[in-house]
Amino acid sequence: xxxxxxxxxxxxxxxxxxxxxxxxxxxxxxxxxxxxxxxxxxxxxxxxxxxxxxxxxxxxxxxxxxxxxxxxxxxxxxxxxxxxxxxxxxxxxxxxxxxxxxxxxxxxxxxxxxxxxxxxxxxxxxxxxxxxxxxxxxxxxxxxxxxxxxxxxxxxxxxxxxxxxxxxxxxxxxxxxxxxxxxxxxxxxxxxxxxxxxxxxxxxxxxxxxxxxxxxxxxxxxxxxxxxxxxxxxxxxx
Numbered sequence: 001x002x003x004x005x006x007x008x009x010x011x012x013x014x015x016x017x018x019x020x021x022x023x024x025x026x027x028x029x030x031x032x033x034x035x036x037x038x039x040x041x042x043x044x045x046x047x048x049x050x051x052x053x054x055x056x057x058x059x060x061x062x063x064x065x066x067x068x069x070x071x072x073x074x075x076x077x078x079x080x081x082x083x084x085x086x087x088x089x090x091x092x093x094x095x096x097x098x099x100x101x102x103x104x105x106x107x108x109x110x111x112x113x114x115x116x117x118x119x120x121x122x123x124x125x126x127x128x129x130x131x132x133x134x135x136x137x138x139x140x141x142x143x144x145x146x147x148x149x150x151x152x153x154x155x156x157x158x159x160x161x162x163x164x165x166x167x168x169x170x171x172x173x174x175x176x177x178x179x180x181x182x183x184x185x186x187x188x189x190x191x192x193x194x195x196x197x198x199x200x201x202x203x204x205x206x207x208x209x210x211x212x213x214x215x216x217x218x219x220x221x222x223x224x225x226x227x228x229x230x231x232x233x234x235x236x237x238x
Contacts, residue, residue, distance in 0.1 A: 015195045017117035039232045050099040069093035088133040109182040117190040118198025119211045125161035144174045148225045185231045192238045204235040
């Protein structure tokens with residue numbers, strides 16, 4: 001049962017990560033699948049994509065809903081209980097731009113998609129207000145940092161800002177992998193977007209050598225860590 005879903009943001013006309021992702025999923029799906037599978041070093045494997053959810057109120061301005069948290073799994077009660085112990089049930093959970101999966105050696109591997117088209121999209125701050133929620137998030141972040149080999153001290157970077165979204169995606173990847181769910185994070189970075197209100201990298205090099213390098217440095221992420229083989233970057237020209 002899908003318990004929570006966020007309304008998608010309003011789509012820019014001809015620009016923005018949501019516009020471009022829908023275009024690639026709708027008109028260039030085979031090429032998109034090939035690029036993702038090539039990045040994952042898989043061959044002869046097809047991606048199956050989950051349909052988006054319908055808003056329960058037909059009069060809603062935005063009628064499509066994204067999957068959030070672990071709802072795409074239709075999780076067992078046991079996994080739901082573990083998830084609720086790991087991450088706050090109230091407020092906004094991780095919402096996914098798309099969800100795909102592959103069948104590999106009779107195992108299901110989930111592809112959790114995040115799409116970005118300008119630098120501002122990779123920056124965010126935690127919106128949790130209650131001490132209980134913040135405490136749960138920070139406890140889970142501490143668990144993830146320890147798993148990644150990040151030395152925890154007074155100078156440990158703040159994962160609540162300005163790269164909170166990436167940090168909480170790392171957290172959910174950690175949770176899923178620790179609980180036997182074969183999940184991958186797939187970050188799609190569009191190059192050459194024309195968003196009038198954002199700084200839009202025009203190339204893979206510009207994404208890697210500036211915005212993403214700054215992100216990893218802030219979070220103190222090594223290029224190779226225990227989850228790096230499950231995190232994939234795909235760069236697409238608009």
